[in-house]
Amino acid sequence: MRLEKYFIPAFTLIELMIVMIMIGIVFTISMSSLKGVKSRTQFKDAVVTTVDFIQGARSRALSSLEINGQVATSYYVQFSGANNNELNFYARLGNGQDLLLDQQILNADIQIIKNPVELDKIVYTAPLGELTFEFSSVVSASEIILTVQSLNSPSVQKIALSQVARIPELVK
Numbered sequence: 001m002r003l004e005k006y007f008i009p010a011f012t013l014i015e016l017m018i019v020m021i022m023i024g025i026v027f028t029i030s031m032s033s034l035k036g037v038k039s040r041t042q043f044k045d046a047v048v049t050t051v052d053f054i055q056g057a058r059s060r061a062l063s064s065l066e067i068n069g070q071v072a073t074s075y076y077v078q079f080s081g082a083n084n085n086e087l088n089f090y091a092r093l094g095n096g097q098d099l100l101l102d103q104q105i106l107n108a109d110i111q112i113i114k115n116p117v118e119l120d121k122i123v124y125t126a127p128l129g130e131l132t133f134e135f136s137s138v139v140s141a142s143e144i145i146l147t148v149q150s151l152n153s154p155s156v157q158k159i160a161l162s163q164v165a166r167i168p169e170l171v172k
Contacts, residue, residue, distance in 0.1 A: 036153075039109075044153040046110040047148050047170070048120075051159060053077045053087045053104065054122055054168045058131075060091070060101075061124035067101075070094050075101075076123040076134075081152075083111035113147040122161065131166045145171070 072091040
């Protein structure tokens with residue numbers, strides 16, 4: 001009986017190593033670009049959430065809905081936290097009690113800068129949705145600017161809010 005040699009086409013170890021190195025390089029490049037996409041997405045989410053909280057206060061003030069059997073006299077947004085990255089949405093009930101309706105803590109690398117810095121609350125009064133600003137000291141302003149910025153990237157977005165327009169506007 002005679003054994004015949006068969007030639008089976010295959011890759012050598014060197015060829016497999018070269019392919020693995022090329023896959024590693026492509027993976028490294030794609031991962032670094034995905035990190036940028038993630039931070040930009042988180043930044044855009046922070047801007048949208050901030051605007052949504054302000055518009056939510058205005059919408060609730062215009063709708064005059066009852067909360068726990070009481071009509072709210074106003075709705076307001078307050079910023080807290082080390083970087084002002086905690087958004088709190090309150091309703092002020094007819095008896096003077098403040099009721100927390102929603103709270104959102106933005107990503108830790110997001111900072112909201114208030115101008116003027118003494119801004120304490122953005123208040124919409126029911127039922128007509130009149131806009132007022134409450135300050136922590138004796139300051140008066142009919143317009144404010146919130147600057148949302150990322151501490152890890154150059155992303156910056158300004159949100160302007162005036163008592164005349166009553167709605168938040170994105171400013172470059």
